[in-house]
Amino acid sequence: MATTRPPRVMDPFAREFWEYTQNKELRLQQCSECQKLRWPAAAVCDKCLSPDYTWEQVSGKGQVLSWIVFHRQYFPEYPAPHPAVAVELAEGPIFVCCMPDEFQGSDLADALPMELDWLESEDRFGTYNLPVFKPAGK
Ligand SMILES: [Zn+2]
Structure with a gap:
């Protein structure tokens, strides 16, 4: 059953991103000029300003760069304590997300595979699949 969450930011580029998640595909924009993978989705490349891109599927592997555990509740959908983690994707970009409910943040460590x-x-x-990261193999 789908969990209600705060509304997503929705622009034409985010809409394309979320369409891929319907099939559980995590795809990032890749600049057609300089090949940089960029996240979050945007109108132009932040390195060379090219507006041209393709959507490349990433491996779904990464490692913990940093994390925080919120002990105060900011959204009713995220009861405290709730962790937020910055994952450095194997492909380079940094992806910030929450974690599945069974993880409270105490399982995290610097460079932990995710x-x-x-x-x-x-x-x-509407309904959608939210990409999150968890410790690898758990
Ligand atoms: Zn570029």
């Missing part, structure tokens, strides 16, 4: 997981979610735009 893997992609998906949470059935819902907001005012």
Whole structure:
């Protein structure tokens, strides 16, 4: 069953990103000029300003760069304590996300291998799969 979440930011580029997540595909824009993978999705490349890109699927593997555990509740959908983790993807970009409910943040460590997981979610735009990361193999 889908968990209700705060509404996603939705622009034409984010809309394309979320369409791929319907099939549980984590794809990032790759600049057609300089090949840089960029995240979050945007109108132009932040390195060379090219507006041209393709959507490249990433491996779903990464490692912990940093994390924080919120002990105060900011959203009713995220009861405290709830961790937020910055994962350095194997392909380079940094992806910030929450974690599946069974992880409270105490399982995290610097450079811990992480893997992609998906949470059935819902907001005012509809149901969707939220990409998150969890410790690899757990
Ligand atoms: Zn570029």
